Structures are given as C-alpha cells and as structure tokens.
Amino acid sequence: MDSQNLVIKAYRKYAENYDLAVKFYRLLGLQIGKYRKRTIDLLELSKGDTVVELGCGTGLNFSLVLDKIGTQGRIIGVDITDKMLDQAQNRIKENGWENVELVQRDIAEYDFPDNVDGIFSTGAIQYCVEYDKVIKGGHDALKKGKNFVIMDFKMSQGPARIFTPLLLYFTSPFGADIEYIKCSAWKSIEKHFEKNSYQEGWGGFLYISVGKKS
Numbered sequence: 001m002d003s004q005n006l007v008i009k010a011y012r013k014y015a016e017n018y019d020l021a022v023k024f025y026r027l028l029g030l031q032i033g034k035y036r037k038r039t040i041d042l043l044e045l046s047k048g049d050t051v052v053e054l055g056c057g058t059g060l061n062f063s064l065v066l067d068k069i070g071t072q073g074r075i076i077g078v079d080i081t082d083k084m085l086d087q088a089q090n091r092i093k094e095n096g097w098e099n100v101e102l103v104q105r106d107i108a109e110y111d112f113p114d115n116v117d118g119i120f121s122t123g124a125i126q127y128c129v130e131y132d133k134v135i136k137g138g139h140d141a142l143k144k145g146k147n148f149v150i151m152d153f154k155m156s157q158g159p160a161r162i163f164t165p166l167l168l169y170f171t172s173p174f175g176a177d178i179e180y181i182k183c184s185a186w187k188s189i190e191k192h193f194e195k196n197s198y199q200e201g202w203g204g205f206l207y208i209s210v211g212k213k214s
Helices: 003-028 032-042 062-069 082-095 131-141 159-174 185-192
Strands: 050-054 074-079 100-104 116-122 142-153 195-201 206-212
Touching: 032 062, 032 116, 032 142, 032 206, 050 062, 050 131, 062 074, 062 082, 074 082, 082 100, 116 131, 131 142, 131 185, 142 185, 185 195, 185 206
Parallel strands: 050 074, 050 116, 074 100, 116 142
Antiparallel strands: 142 206, 195 206
C-alpha cells in the first residue's frame, strides 16, 4: 500500500474522533488552536472573500474563516478522505452554513478556481508529494496581493529535536512519519512567491509560511 492510501486509511479510521485527538495534543504542549488562528489571521481576509482550504478535514477551521469573510464570502474545503468530509458536512449542517462547499479530491489533482482571495492549509499539504505543483497552482489562482498560508510540521533544528521520536510516536496513527516532517513546503512558497515570510513555533517542530502574490 502506498503512502497516500495509508494516510487515507488512517484518517478514515480516526475521522469520528479526530477533533478529540487534536485536543489531546495539548498534553504535548501544542496549542494547535493558537496556530490555526494565526494562520487564518495571516490570510488577511475581508468580508465577501473566497477562500480555498487544502486538506480541510473535519472543518475545524471553517468558523475561523467565516468570522473573517461573513455570509457574503465562500469557503471551498478540499480533502481526499470521504469520512473526514462526512464529519465536515455534519459541522456545516449543524451550523447552518450555506456558503461552504466541500470537494473530495487529491489536492494534487484539484483545479483551483480563478481569482481566489486566499488559500491555506494546516497540517495537511506535506502529505502530498506534489506539494510544489499545488503551491504553484495556488499562486496562479490567487488575485494579486492575496496570500497563500501554510502551517505544517517540520524537523526541529534546535534542542527540542531530542523529542522527535516522541512526536513521531503520537503522530504515526495519522500517517505522519519521518519523511513527512522532513518535507519543506515553505521552500516552495519562497520559490513561487517573491514576497514571503516564515516563522517557527513549538520548539521548531512547527512553521507558518506566507506567500503574497505580487
């Protein structure tokens, strides 16, 4: 079984309890909600904007985005795993959101709509081995002055790197292995966006990368 199918299998298995699992990571000192909010803030959204989330999962980020874009805006959530999207659809129905669209697709095969106002991913894009292609496609789809923001995990280069085996132990149920955290999608942001920024958190195991289209 290839790595993509392993990830799909893992997220199907944990889809119903995914939101609870995210809360569990607080025990490891990871205030993931803080970093998700920071990611959305860095999109610099306005009312009425159209936003694409790559690897939207159960829709944990939807409310944060909708606070920015309002009922006039639109979210397109893209994910490859049917069971995760089932949970996202439940969240949409429970909240009565009428401006959230879900697309089941490998993000490497997703065709971005033209002239979107923001694209982002939190802890998902590095599952896709073709993330450079995805980021290039996102760059081309963005309006000028709009942002592509990635929050993801990486190998720490600081003292905290001694905790790498522990990190891999707790993330392995979701298909995140050593190759995943060795990925460097921020380099593709730097490659395709002339204006870009980069910041780290959680002992260097997490980064947020922003590309602004010129």
